[in-house]
Amino acid sequence: MTPVEPKKWHTREDSGIRLDREFRWWHDGERIEHPNIIEAFNKGVRIEPDGKVTLHFGNDWCFIEVDDAPFRIVTVDVSEGDRLSIRLSDRTAEWLDVAALRIDDDGVLSTRVKAGTAKARFGRDAQFQLAQFFVIDGSHVQLKVGERLEPTSLDAAQLA
Numbered sequence: 001m002t003p004v005e006p007k008k009w010h011t012r013e014d015s016g017i018r019l020d021r022e023f024r025w026w027h028d029g030e031r032i033e034h035p036n037i038i039e040a041f042n043k044g045v046r047i048e049p050d051g052k053v054t055l056h057f058g059n060d061w062c063f064i065e066v067d068d069a070p071f072r073i074v075t076v077d078v079s080e081g082d083r084l085s086i087r088l089s090d091r092t093a094e095w096l097d098v099a100a101l102r103i104d105d106d107g108v109l110s111t112r113v114k115a116g117t118a119k120a121r122f123g124r125d126a127q128f129q130l131a132q133f134f135v136i137d138g139s140h141v142q143l144k145v146g147e148r149l150e151p152t153s154l155d156a157a158q159l160a
């Protein structure tokens with residue numbers, strides 16, 4: 001007879017829920033794969049005033065562990081007036097903070113969202129969408145949207 005492991009009881013502070021760097025959800029070391037649960041979790045992410053990340057599901061909530069960024073940028077849009085907006089994994093949209101653009105060692109772009117309180121990593125499609133607006137000027141990268149040219153802190157060598 002195989003011994004049965006006792007069920008782990010969780011608290012709000014120790015939910016066993018984790019969002020990894022690749023934006024995959026886990027619970028107690030097992031990957032969550034049901035698309036409706038993933039969608040509900042993505043919509044439920046919140047940043048608390050103290051910077052901690054919580055997951056809200058109906059009337060319930062808990063703290064979650066986040067390996068890197070609690071939000072993923074899924075789409076880049078051009079608005080009237082030649083501004084770039086981004087749509088996030090929680091199904092909200094906001095203006096792209098160009099000054100906060102960064103690129104990590106894996107070549108993935110990120111920026112700050114939620115009034116600067118959280119990091120958001122670009123998904124592959126969104127990163128390709130944004131790259132259409134890149135203009136390389138020597139070692140500097142600028143964004144050209146319509147007639148507007150906006151400098152970034154990105155180094156052209158990082159994009160190679």
